[in-house]
Amino acid sequence: MEVIVKENYDKMSRLAAKIIAEVVREKPRAVLGLATGSTPMGTYKELIRLHKEEGLDFSQVVTFNLDEYIGLPPEHEQSYHYFMKENFFDHINIPPGNIHLPPGMVENLLEACRQYEQDIKDAGGIDIQLLGIGVNGHIAFNEPGSSLGSRTRVKTLDNNTIQNNSRFFERIEDVPKYAITMGIGTVMNSQRLLLLATGVNKAHAIAITVEGPITALVPATIVQLHRQATLVVDRQAAAELKCSYRDSPHDLSEAVAYIKRQKGKKS
Numbered sequence: 001m002e003v004i005v006k007e008n009y010d011k012m013s014r015l016a017a018k019i020i021a022e023v024v025r026e027k028p029r030a031v032l033g034l035a036t037g038s039t040p041m042g043t044y045k046e047l048i049r050l051h052k053e054e055g056l057d058f059s060q061v062v063t064f065n066l067d068e069y070i071g072l073p074p075e076h077e078q079s080y081h082y083f084m085k086e087n088f089f090d091h092i093n094i095p096p097g098n099i100h101l102p103p104g105m106v107e108n109l110l111e112a113c114r115q116y117e118q119d120i121k122d123a124g125g126i127d128i129q130l131l132g133i134g135v136n137g138h139i140a141f142n143e144p145g146s147s148l149g150s151r152t153r154v155k156t157l158d159n160n161t162i163q164n165n166s167r168f169f170e171r172i173e174d175v176p177k178y179a180i181t182m183g184i185g186t187v188m189n190s191q192r193l194l195l196l197a198t199g200v201n202k203a204h205a206i207a208i209t210v211e212g213p214i215t216a217l218v219p220a221t222i223v224q225l226h227r228q229a230t231l232v233v234d235r236q237a238a239a240e241l242k243c244s245y246r247d248s249p250h251d252l253s254e255a256v257a258y259i260k261r262q263k264g265k266k267s
């Protein structure tokens with residue numbers, strides 16, 4: 001797992017967008033796993049800028065979002081369908097048919113979950129999955145206690161999550177109690193993970209995620225087992241980390257330059 005600590009939210013967002021943009025430039029038909037929440041908003045803003053100012057092309061890109069509240073129609077301002085349209089999809093050139101979010105209003109939920117897994121598979125799997133993290137260490141809506149091998153399914157939201165997400169609703173009673181979410185196993189099947197965290201209220205969750213034991217009590221800890229996971233966090237979210245980390249992606253050219261210097265010394 002690569003951990004990168006940036007000075008602030010803007011720098012974190014710019015690096016996250018750069019990483020995603022590189023994936024899209026390298027593979028125009030890339031399959032992106034996307035996330036909602038306040039954390040990735042700066043990343044979407046920067047990706048939109050890259051599209052408008054530098055021609056980053058999303059015309060062949062396919063997306064799968066992590067989760068959706070159950071019981072909120074796509075037009076509801078707090079639904080994740082609405083969030084993604086407003087904050088990202090309406091501002092780039094992705095064909096609507098390439099966009100996938102778990103449906104929050106279908107009655108046959110079991111079939112919807114099965115179909116979502118199948119759609120990801122049919123698209124060739126997710127190339128890079130963007131993730132936020134809950135204060136309690138949840139990823140997507142995989143709350144503490146979630147099976148680490150779980151697939152797309154319906155989850156009951158933790159009281160802590162309902163409390164945290166109530167800031168987006170008029171009253172806490174309006175926060176949905178259930179969500180449809182990719183499972184932890186689904187997330188882990190992605191080729192690459194990009195987890196972002198900002199602010200001091202995420203510091204504890206990040207410390208356990210990076211340096212703690214892997215446990216279903218903190219679902220994000222599973223990313224330690226992923227073969228290509230990158231965590232980009234700001235200084236505040238890094239505040240409780242014990243080891244020291246870099247502020248830029250690991251670059252092999254430094255090591256190669258060192259080898260060359262060593263060779264030079266010998267001759």
Ligand code: GLP
Nearest residue numbers: 036037038039132133134140141
């Ligand atoms: C929600 C989402 C998660 C997100 C988390 C943190 O519960 N389901 O995907 O990571 O909130 O949100 P924020 O980035 O607003 O702190």
